[in-house]
Amino acid sequence: MKFSHILILLLILTNSCSKISDEVATIISENEMYFPPVFSEQWETITPSELNWNTQEIEPLLNYLEANNTKSFIVLYNGRIAIEQYFNGHSESKNWYWASAGKTLTSITIGIAEENSLININDKVSDYLGTGWTSLPTDKENLITCKHLLTMSSGIDDSFGDSVNPLDLKYKADAGTRWAYHNVYVKLQDIIEASSGQSFTNYFNTNLKDKIGMTGLWLKTGDFNVYFSTTRSMARFGLLALNKGTWNTTKIVNERFFNASVNTSQNLNEAYGYLWWLNGKSSYHLPQSQFKFQGKLIPNAPTDLYAALGKNDQKIYVSPSKNLVIIRMGESSEGTNFALSNFDNELWEKLNLIIN
Numbered sequence: 001m002k003f004s005h006i007l008i009l010l011l012i013l014t015n016s017c018s019k020i021s022d023e024v025a026t027i028i029s030e031n032e033m034y035f036p037p038v039f040s041e042q043w044e045t046i047t048p049s050e051l052n053w054n055t056q057e058i059e060p061l062l063n064y065l066e067a068n069n070t071k072s073f074i075v076l077y078n079g080r081i082a083i084e085q086y087f088n089g090h091s092e093s094k095n096w097y098w099a100s101a102g103k104t105l106t107s108i109t110i111g112i113a114e115e116n117s118l119i120n121i122n123d124k125v126s127d128y129l130g131t132g133w134t135s136l137p138t139d140k141e142n143l144i145t146c147k148h149l150l151t152m153s154s155g156i157d158d159s160f161g162d163s164v165n166p167l168d169l170k171y172k173a174d175a176g177t178r179w180a181y182h183n184v185y186v187k188l189q190d191i192i193e194a195s196s197g198q199s200f201t202n203y204f205n206t207n208l209k210d211k212i213g214m215t216g217l218w219l220k221t222g223d224f225n226v227y228f229s230t231t232r233s234m235a236r237f238g239l240l241a242l243n244k245g246t247w248n249t250t251k252i253v254n255e256r257f258f259n260a261s262v263n264t265s266q267n268l269n270e271a272y273g274y275l276w277w278l279n280g281k282s283s284y285h286l287p288q289s290q291f292k293f294q295g296k297l298i299p300n301a302p303t304d305l306y307a308a309l310g311k312n313d314q315k316i317y318v319s320p321s322k323n324l325v326i327i328r329m330g331e332s333s334e335g336t337n338f339a340l341s342n343f344d345n346e347l348w349e350k351l352n353l354i355i356n
Helices: 003-031 055-067 099-115 146-150 183-196 200-212 231-242 255-261 342-355
Strands: 070-077 080-086 217-221 224-229 306-310 314-319 324-330
Touching (some): 055 070, 055 080, 099 146, 099 183, 099 255, 099 306, 099 314, 183 200, 200 217, 200 231, 231 306
Antiparallel strands (some): 306 314
Protein backbone atom coordinates (compact mmCIF):
# COMPACT_ATOMS: atom_id res chain seq x y z
CA MET A 1 0.00 0.00 0.00
CA LYS A 2 1.28 3.43 -0.91
CA PHE A 3 2.17 5.87 1.85
CA SER A 4 -0.49 8.32 0.59
CA HIS A 5 -3.16 5.62 0.89
CA ILE A 6 -2.06 4.80 4.42
CA LEU A 7 -2.20 8.47 5.34
CA ILE A 8 -5.71 8.82 3.92
CA LEU A 9 -6.83 5.72 5.84
CA LEU A 10 -5.38 7.09 9.08
CA LEU A 11 -7.16 10.39 8.53
CA ILE A 12 -10.47 8.60 7.95
CA LEU A 13 -10.02 6.49 11.08
CA THR A 14 -9.01 9.53 13.12
CA ASN A 15 -12.06 11.47 11.92
CA SER A 16 -14.37 8.52 12.66
CA CYS A 17 -12.92 8.11 16.15
CA SER A 18 -13.36 11.83 16.73
CA LYS A 19 -17.02 11.64 15.74
CA ILE A 20 -17.58 8.61 17.95
CA SER A 21 -15.83 10.38 20.81
CA ASP A 22 -18.04 13.44 20.34
CA GLU A 23 -21.16 11.26 20.31
CA VAL A 24 -20.06 9.44 23.48
CA ALA A 25 -19.29 12.78 25.13
CA THR A 26 -22.76 14.03 24.23
CA ILE A 27 -24.40 10.90 25.69
CA ILE A 28 -22.34 11.20 28.88
CA SER A 29 -23.22 14.90 29.16
CA GLU A 30 -26.94 14.19 28.74
CA ASN A 31 -26.83 11.56 31.47
CA GLU A 32 -24.86 13.61 33.97
CA MET A 33 -27.06 15.28 36.55
CA TYR A 34 -27.24 19.05 36.13
CA PHE A 35 -28.03 21.61 38.82
CA PRO A 36 -28.78 25.22 37.87
CA PRO A 37 -26.60 27.74 39.73
CA VAL A 38 -28.05 29.01 42.99
CA PHE A 39 -29.86 32.35 42.61
CA SER A 40 -29.24 32.54 38.87
CA GLU A 41 -31.53 32.73 35.87
CA GLN A 42 -29.17 30.38 34.03
CA TRP A 43 -30.60 26.92 33.37
CA GLU A 44 -29.30 24.48 30.80
CA THR A 45 -31.73 23.05 28.31
CA ILE A 46 -31.90 19.89 26.25
CA THR A 47 -34.20 19.42 23.29
CA PRO A 48 -36.73 16.60 23.07
CA SER A 49 -35.08 15.68 19.75
CA GLU A 50 -31.73 15.17 21.49
CA LEU A 51 -33.52 12.76 23.82
CA ASN A 52 -35.08 10.91 20.88
CA TRP A 53 -38.55 11.75 22.15
CA ASN A 54 -41.56 11.73 19.88
CA THR A 55 -41.73 15.46 19.12
CA GLN A 56 -44.93 15.13 17.06
CA GLU A 57 -46.85 14.51 20.30
CA ILE A 58 -45.62 17.66 22.07
CA GLU A 59 -48.06 20.09 20.46
CA PRO A 60 -51.11 17.92 21.34
CA LEU A 61 -49.82 17.77 24.92
CA LEU A 62 -49.46 21.56 25.12
CA ASN A 63 -52.93 22.04 23.63
CA TYR A 64 -54.34 19.67 26.25
CA LEU A 65 -52.56 21.55 29.06
CA GLU A 66 -53.83 24.92 27.88
CA ALA A 67 -57.38 23.65 27.47
CA ASN A 68 -57.27 22.29 31.04
CA ASN A 69 -56.52 25.58 32.78
CA THR A 70 -52.76 25.09 33.09
CA LYS A 71 -50.63 28.15 33.82
CA SER A 72 -47.17 26.59 33.60
CA PHE A 73 -45.53 23.30 32.73
CA ILE A 74 -41.91 22.16 32.97
CA VAL A 75 -40.22 18.85 32.19
CA LEU A 76 -36.67 18.32 33.48
CA TYR A 77 -34.47 15.50 32.23
CA ASN A 78 -31.49 14.96 34.54
CA GLY A 79 -32.01 18.53 35.68
CA ARG A 80 -32.03 20.13 32.23
CA ILE A 81 -35.16 21.79 30.90
CA ALA A 82 -36.59 19.72 28.05
CA ILE A 83 -40.02 21.38 27.90
CA GLU A 84 -41.10 24.70 29.42
CA GLN A 85 -44.34 26.41 28.55
CA TYR A 86 -46.55 29.14 30.06
CA PHE A 87 -50.24 29.62 29.37
CA ASN A 88 -53.21 31.83 30.11
CA GLY A 89 -51.29 34.97 30.98
CA HIS A 90 -48.77 33.30 33.28
CA SER A 91 -45.00 33.75 32.89
CA GLU A 92 -41.63 32.57 34.17
CA SER A 93 -41.46 35.41 36.70
CA LYS A 94 -44.97 35.08 38.18
CA ASN A 95 -45.69 33.29 41.46
CA TRP A 96 -48.45 30.73 41.98
CA TYR A 97 -49.58 28.76 45.01
CA TRP A 98 -48.38 25.23 45.75
CA ALA A 99 -51.40 24.31 47.89
CA SER A 100 -50.86 20.87 49.45
CA ALA A 101 -47.90 20.17 47.18
CA GLY A 102 -46.14 22.41 49.72
CA LYS A 103 -46.62 19.74 52.40
CA THR A 104 -43.43 18.18 51.07
CA LEU A 105 -41.54 21.39 51.90
CA THR A 106 -42.56 20.91 55.52
CA SER A 107 -41.58 17.23 55.36
CA ILE A 108 -38.05 17.97 54.15
CA THR A 109 -37.66 20.77 56.71
CA ILE A 110 -38.60 18.32 59.48
CA GLY A 111 -35.93 15.95 58.19
CA ILE A 112 -33.38 18.76 58.33
CA ALA A 113 -34.41 19.63 61.90
CA GLU A 114 -34.02 16.00 62.92
CA GLU A 115 -30.58 15.85 61.28
CA ASN A 116 -29.68 18.96 63.30
CA SER A 117 -30.77 17.14 66.50
CA LEU A 118 -33.56 19.63 67.17
CA ILE A 119 -36.32 17.02 67.12
CA ASN A 120 -36.96 13.29 66.98
CA ILE A 121 -39.94 12.33 64.84
CA ASN A 122 -40.76 9.51 67.24
CA ASP A 123 -41.25 11.96 70.10
CA LYS A 124 -44.73 12.97 71.25
CA VAL A 125 -45.97 16.22 69.75
CA SER A 126 -46.75 17.40 73.29
CA ASP A 127 -43.03 17.14 74.13
CA TYR A 128 -42.61 20.23 71.92
CA LEU A 129 -45.99 21.99 72.08
CA GLY A 130 -47.05 21.06 75.60
CA THR A 131 -50.33 19.42 76.51
CA GLY A 132 -53.60 20.91 75.33
CA TRP A 133 -52.63 21.48 71.70
CA THR A 134 -55.76 19.45 70.86
CA SER A 135 -59.13 18.82 72.53
CA LEU A 136 -58.28 15.16 73.00
CA PRO A 137 -58.06 13.55 76.42
CA THR A 138 -54.47 13.87 77.59
CA ASP A 139 -53.76 10.14 77.34
CA LYS A 140 -54.99 10.11 73.72
CA GLU A 141 -53.14 13.31 72.82
CA ASN A 142 -49.93 11.82 74.18
CA LEU A 143 -50.21 8.95 71.71
CA ILE A 144 -49.63 11.34 68.79
CA THR A 145 -46.01 11.59 67.65
CA CYS A 146 -44.41 13.86 65.07
CA LYS A 147 -44.29 10.84 62.78
CA HIS A 148 -48.07 10.47 63.02
CA LEU A 149 -48.39 14.05 61.72
CA LEU A 150 -45.96 13.26 58.90
CA THR A 151 -47.97 10.21 57.87
CA MET A 152 -51.54 11.53 58.32
CA SER A 153 -52.23 8.93 60.99
CA SER A 154 -52.83 11.13 64.05
CA GLY A 155 -56.34 9.77 64.64
CA ILE A 156 -57.75 13.30 64.81
CA ASP A 157 -61.27 13.69 63.41
CA ASP A 158 -61.04 15.09 59.88
CA SER A 159 -64.74 16.01 59.71
CA PHE A 160 -64.22 19.41 61.35
CA GLY A 161 -62.61 20.99 58.29
CA ASP A 162 -59.21 22.60 57.88
CA SER A 163 -59.07 24.38 61.22
CA VAL A 164 -56.15 23.52 63.49
CA ASN A 165 -57.57 25.43 66.44
CA PRO A 166 -57.32 23.12 69.47
CA LEU A 167 -61.11 23.27 69.88
CA ASP A 168 -61.49 21.71 66.42
CA LEU A 169 -58.90 18.96 66.89
CA LYS A 170 -61.05 16.19 68.32
CA TYR A 171 -60.55 12.48 68.92
CA LYS A 172 -61.65 9.99 66.28
CA ALA A 173 -59.28 7.04 66.77
CA ASP A 174 -56.03 6.19 68.51
CA ALA A 175 -52.97 7.53 66.72
CA GLY A 176 -51.61 5.04 64.22
CA THR A 177 -54.93 3.23 63.67
CA ARG A 178 -56.63 5.48 61.10
CA TRP A 179 -55.36 7.37 58.03
CA ALA A 180 -57.07 10.66 57.26
CA TYR A 181 -55.91 13.64 55.22
CA HIS A 182 -55.93 16.63 57.58
CA ASN A 183 -54.18 19.98 57.90
CA VAL A 184 -53.09 19.14 61.43
CA TYR A 185 -49.74 18.36 59.79
CA VAL A 186 -48.99 22.12 60.01
CA LYS A 187 -48.32 21.60 63.70
CA LEU A 188 -44.97 20.27 62.44
CA GLN A 189 -44.12 23.88 61.59
CA ASP A 190 -44.94 24.87 65.18
CA ILE A 191 -42.66 22.07 66.38
CA ILE A 192 -39.78 23.47 64.34
CA GLU A 193 -40.40 26.92 65.82
CA ALA A 194 -40.51 25.55 69.36
CA SER A 195 -37.34 23.47 68.94
CA SER A 196 -35.28 25.98 66.93
CA GLY A 197 -36.24 29.21 68.67
CA GLN A 198 -36.93 30.91 65.34
CA SER A 199 -39.83 31.23 62.96
CA PHE A 200 -40.55 28.34 60.65
CA THR A 201 -40.04 30.67 57.69
CA ASN A 202 -36.56 31.68 58.82
CA TYR A 203 -35.56 28.08 59.49
CA PHE A 204 -36.93 26.97 56.11
CA ASN A 205 -35.23 29.82 54.25
CA THR A 206 -31.82 29.25 55.82
CA ASN A 207 -31.74 25.47 55.65
CA LEU A 208 -33.62 24.71 52.43
CA LYS A 209 -34.81 27.55 50.24
CA ASP A 210 -31.58 29.55 50.08
CA LYS A 211 -29.37 26.50 49.66
CA ILE A 212 -31.00 25.43 46.40
CA GLY A 213 -31.75 28.90 45.06
CA MET A 214 -35.53 28.85 45.37
CA THR A 215 -37.54 32.04 45.41
CA GLY A 216 -41.00 32.44 46.89
CA LEU A 217 -42.69 33.06 50.21
CA TRP A 218 -45.11 31.62 52.75
CA LEU A 219 -48.40 33.51 53.02
CA LYS A 220 -50.87 33.02 55.86
CA THR A 221 -54.17 31.59 54.65
CA GLY A 222 -56.62 30.87 57.43
CA ASP A 223 -54.88 28.82 60.12
CA PHE A 224 -51.86 27.82 58.05
CA ASN A 225 -49.16 28.97 55.65
CA VAL A 226 -49.33 28.39 51.88
CA TYR A 227 -46.22 28.59 49.72
CA PHE A 228 -46.12 30.72 46.55
CA SER A 229 -43.28 30.66 44.04
CA THR A 230 -42.34 30.61 40.38
CA THR A 231 -42.62 27.38 38.45
CA ARG A 232 -38.84 27.15 38.15
CA SER A 233 -38.51 27.32 41.93
CA MET A 234 -40.91 24.41 42.20
CA ALA A 235 -38.75 22.62 39.63
CA ARG A 236 -35.65 23.26 41.77
CA PHE A 237 -37.35 21.50 44.67
CA GLY A 238 -38.36 18.63 42.38
CA LEU A 239 -34.74 18.30 41.29
CA LEU A 240 -33.67 18.11 44.94
CA ALA A 241 -36.23 15.32 45.40
CA LEU A 242 -34.94 13.47 42.33
CA ASN A 243 -31.50 13.49 43.96
CA LYS A 244 -32.77 12.21 47.32
CA GLY A 245 -32.17 15.40 49.24
CA THR A 246 -28.76 16.35 47.85
CA TRP A 247 -28.20 19.49 45.76
CA ASN A 248 -25.15 19.03 43.59
CA THR A 249 -22.58 18.13 46.28
CA THR A 250 -24.47 19.68 49.21
CA LYS A 251 -26.54 17.40 51.41
CA ILE A 252 -29.73 19.27 52.28
CA VAL A 253 -31.47 16.45 54.12
CA ASN A 254 -30.32 13.03 55.29
CA GLU A 255 -30.80 10.41 52.56
CA ARG A 256 -32.14 7.94 55.13
CA PHE A 257 -34.91 10.37 56.04
CA PHE A 258 -35.65 11.16 52.41
CA ASN A 259 -35.87 7.49 51.45
CA ALA A 260 -38.32 6.95 54.30
CA SER A 261 -40.30 9.93 53.01
CA VAL A 262 -40.89 8.37 49.60
CA ASN A 263 -41.72 4.88 50.80
CA THR A 264 -44.86 3.55 52.50
CA SER A 265 -44.80 5.07 55.99
CA GLN A 266 -47.62 3.14 57.70
CA ASN A 267 -49.85 0.15 56.99
CA LEU A 268 -53.05 2.14 56.51
CA ASN A 269 -52.40 3.86 53.16
CA GLU A 270 -49.66 2.19 51.11
CA ALA A 271 -49.50 5.13 48.73
CA TYR A 272 -48.42 7.68 51.35
CA GLY A 273 -44.98 8.45 52.73
CA TYR A 274 -43.97 11.49 54.77
CA LEU A 275 -46.44 13.90 53.09
CA TRP A 276 -45.45 12.48 49.66
CA TRP A 277 -47.81 10.47 47.45
CA LEU A 278 -46.43 7.19 46.09
CA ASN A 279 -47.26 5.38 42.87
CA GLY A 280 -46.86 1.68 42.18
CA LYS A 281 -48.50 0.40 45.36
CA SER A 282 -51.25 -2.19 45.44
CA SER A 283 -53.83 0.17 46.96
CA TYR A 284 -54.39 3.74 48.08
CA HIS A 285 -56.69 6.07 50.03
CA LEU A 286 -57.76 9.53 48.88
CA PRO A 287 -58.47 12.69 50.90
CA GLN A 288 -61.90 12.86 52.55
CA SER A 289 -62.46 9.13 52.13
CA GLN A 290 -61.89 5.99 54.15
CA PHE A 291 -62.40 3.78 51.10
CA LYS A 292 -59.40 1.74 49.97
CA PHE A 293 -58.95 1.79 46.19
CA GLN A 294 -57.12 -1.14 44.60
CA GLY A 295 -54.30 -0.62 42.14
CA LYS A 296 -51.77 2.10 41.42
CA LEU A 297 -52.41 5.71 42.29
CA ILE A 298 -51.69 6.84 38.69
CA PRO A 299 -51.81 3.76 36.41
CA ASN A 300 -50.18 5.48 33.42
CA ALA A 301 -47.28 6.91 35.45
CA PRO A 302 -43.97 5.14 36.19
CA THR A 303 -44.18 2.67 39.05
CA ASP A 304 -41.39 4.38 40.98
CA LEU A 305 -42.99 7.83 40.76
CA TYR A 306 -43.44 9.88 43.92
CA ALA A 307 -45.40 13.09 43.85
CA ALA A 308 -46.35 16.27 45.65
CA LEU A 309 -50.02 16.82 44.86
CA GLY A 310 -51.86 20.03 45.70
CA LYS A 311 -55.41 21.31 45.51
CA ASN A 312 -56.61 22.18 42.02
CA ASP A 313 -53.88 20.20 40.25
CA GLN A 314 -50.63 21.65 41.51
CA LYS A 315 -48.18 18.85 40.68
CA ILE A 316 -44.59 17.77 41.25
CA TYR A 317 -43.90 14.37 39.70
CA VAL A 318 -40.54 12.69 40.26
CA SER A 319 -39.46 9.48 38.49
CA PRO A 320 -35.88 8.32 39.15
CA SER A 321 -36.12 5.51 36.57
CA LYS A 322 -36.99 8.07 33.87
CA ASN A 323 -34.64 10.79 35.24
CA LEU A 324 -37.66 13.08 35.13
CA VAL A 325 -39.12 15.93 37.17
CA ILE A 326 -42.42 17.30 35.89
CA ILE A 327 -44.14 20.42 37.20
CA ARG A 328 -47.67 21.63 36.57
CA MET A 329 -49.23 24.77 38.08
CA GLY A 330 -52.61 26.29 37.34
CA GLU A 331 -56.31 26.25 38.01
CA SER A 332 -58.17 22.99 38.48
CA SER A 333 -58.62 20.91 35.35
CA GLU A 334 -62.01 19.69 36.55
CA GLY A 335 -63.90 21.08 39.50
CA THR A 336 -62.30 21.33 42.94
CA ASN A 337 -59.99 18.49 43.92
CA PHE A 338 -57.72 18.03 46.91
CA ALA A 339 -54.87 15.92 45.49
CA LEU A 340 -55.44 13.29 42.82
CA SER A 341 -57.75 13.90 39.85
CA ASN A 342 -58.45 12.36 36.45
CA PHE A 343 -55.99 14.91 35.10
CA ASP A 344 -53.04 12.94 36.52
CA ASN A 345 -53.68 9.78 34.55
CA GLU A 346 -54.72 11.64 31.37
CA LEU A 347 -51.56 13.76 31.51
CA TRP A 348 -49.33 10.71 31.88
CA GLU A 349 -51.06 9.01 28.97
CA LYS A 350 -50.02 11.94 26.79
CA LEU A 351 -46.53 12.16 28.31
CA ASN A 352 -45.92 8.49 27.55
CA LEU A 353 -46.57 9.13 23.87
CA ILE A 354 -43.62 11.53 23.99
CA ILE A 355 -41.05 10.02 26.32
CA ASN A 356 -41.54 6.34 25.56
